[in-house]
Amino acid sequence: MALTGYQLQYKRRMKKALALRAKADRQARFLVARLATVLALGETAADHIGRINTLYGTSMSLRTDLVDGYRLAGTAAALNQVAAASLGGAPAAVFVNLAANAGGAMLPPDADLD
Amino acid sequence: MALTAYQQQFKRRMKRAISLRAKADQKARRYTQLLADAIGAAEDAAMQMNELNQLYNVDVSTYTLLTQALHANSGQEVLVDHLSQSTPGEELVIFNQVPDGNGGQPLPANPLFGELVAGTPVLVPVLVPAAALKAVAVVPSAEVPALGAEASPARWDAAQD
Numbered sequence: 001m002a003l004t005g006y007q008l009q010y011k012r013r014m015k016k017a018l019a020l021r022a023k024a025d026r027q028a029r030f031l032v033a034r035l036a037t038v039l040a041l042g043e044t045a046a047d048h049i050g051r052i053n054t055l056y057g058t059s060m061s062l063r064t065d066l067v068d069g070y071r072l073a074g075t076a077a078a079l080n081q082v083a084a085a086s087l088g089g090a091p092a093a094v095f096v097n098l099a100a101n102a103g104g105a106m107l108p109p110d111a112d113l114d
Numbered sequence: 115m116a117l118t119a120y121q122q123q124f125k126r127r128m129k130r131a132i133s134l135r136a137k138a139d140q141k142a143r144r145y146t147q148l149l150a151d152a153i154g155a156a157e158d159a160a161m162q163m164n165e166l167n168q169l170y171n172v173d174v175s176t177y178t179l180l181t182q183a184l185h186a187n188s189g190q191e192v193l194v195d196h197l198s199q200s201t202p203g204e205e206l207v208i209f210n211q212v213p214d215g216n217g218g219q220p221l222p223a224n225p226l227f228g229e230l231v232a233g234t235p236v237l238v239p240v241l242v243p244a245a246a247l248k249a250v251a252v253v254p255s256a257e258v259p260a261l262g263a264e265a266s267p268a269r270w271d272a273a274q275d
Contacts, residue, residue, distance in 0.1 A: 010170045017162040018174075024156035025178040031149040032180070038145055042138035048131035048226060055221055056124045060132070064139040066146070078187070107169055112162055 005106040013113040032079045039076040042067035118218030127227045149184075150193040156181035 003011070046062035053059055063071065070076065117125070160176035167173055177185060223229040 010166070010172075013162075014166055014170075014172075014174065017159060017166055020159035021156065021163060021176075021178060021181070024152055024159050025181050027152035028149060028156060028181050028184055031145050031152055032184075035142065035145040035149055038138055038141040042135065042142060045131060045134035045138050048134060049128070051224075051226060052124070052128050052131055056128075056215065058124075058128070060128065062135075064135060066139055066142055067135075070142065073192075110165075113165060113169075 009106045013110075017113065036076045036079045039067065039070050039079075043071070118214050119220040120216050120218050121214055123220040130227060146193050153181065153184050153193075157185060160185070 042063055046067075049060050049062045053062075062068075156177060160181075163174060163176040167176070175182075223231045225231050
C-alpha cells in the first residue's frame with residue numbers, strides 16, 4: 001500500500017529530526033570522552049607541579065582555575081559515568097506504525113521540521 | 115649572576131610541567147565549549163522530536179540516553195559556568211623566586227619529568243648535612259659550598275634573558 005502524503009511527510013520530517021538527534025549524540029559522546037581524557041591530563045600536570053613544589057620548596061599552583069573547578073565538581077568521574085551508562089547512540093526509528101489519519105493530507109509546512 | 119645547575123634544573127622541570135598544565139587547560143576549555151554546543155544541538159533536536167510527536171501522535175524518544183543524561187544534569191549551563199568562572203589560561207611563572215638550594219647541585223634525574231634515568235632512580239633528600247655531603251661528594255671538598263651559604267634568593271631573572 002502506498003504511503004499517503006501525510007505519512008510521507010511524517011517520514012521525511014522524522015528522518016531529519018532523528019539525524020539531528022543522532023548527530024548531537026555522536027558529538028556529545030566524542031567530546032565527553034575527550035574532556036575526561038583532558039581532565040586526566042590536567043591531573044598529571046598537577047602531580048608534576050606538586051612534585052616540583054616539594055622538591056624545590058616552591059608553591060606554583062597545581063591547576064588552572066578551569067581544571068580545578070572540574071576537579072572540585074568531580075566532573076571527570078561524572079562524565080565517564082554518563083558515557084558508560086548510555087549505549088552507543090540512536091535507537092532505530094519505527095516508521096511503519098503511523099496511522100494515516102487526517103485523511104491522508106499533509107500537515108502545513110513548518111520551517112523547523114521541513 | 116649565573117644560574118646554578120640546581121636553578122637551571124628547576125627552571126627546566128617547571129617549564130615542562132607548566133606547559134603540561136597549560137595544554138590541559140587549553141584543551142579542557144575547547145572541549146568544554148564544544149560539548150556545551152553539542153548539548154545545545156541535542157536540545158534543538160529534542161524540540162523537533164517533541165513537535166513531531168505531538169503533530170503525528172507518535173512517541174519517539176526526544177533524546178538519546180547520553181544526551182538525556184547530559185541535559186538532565188543541566189550540562190550546558192554547568193559547563194558554560196565553569197568556563198565563565200575561570201579566565202583563560204596559564205599564569206606566568208616567576209622563576210626568580212627560586213632560592214638556590216642543594217648547594218647548587220641538581221637533584222637526581224626523574225622519569226616523571228621526562229628525564230632519562232640510568233639505573234634505579236634514588237631521590238636524595240634536598241637538605242643534606244654538610245658533613246654527609248662532603249662524605250659523598252665527588253668534587254674536592256674545598257669546592258663543596260656549605261649549605262645555606264647561598265640561601266638568599268638568587269636574582270637571576272636578568273641572567274636568563
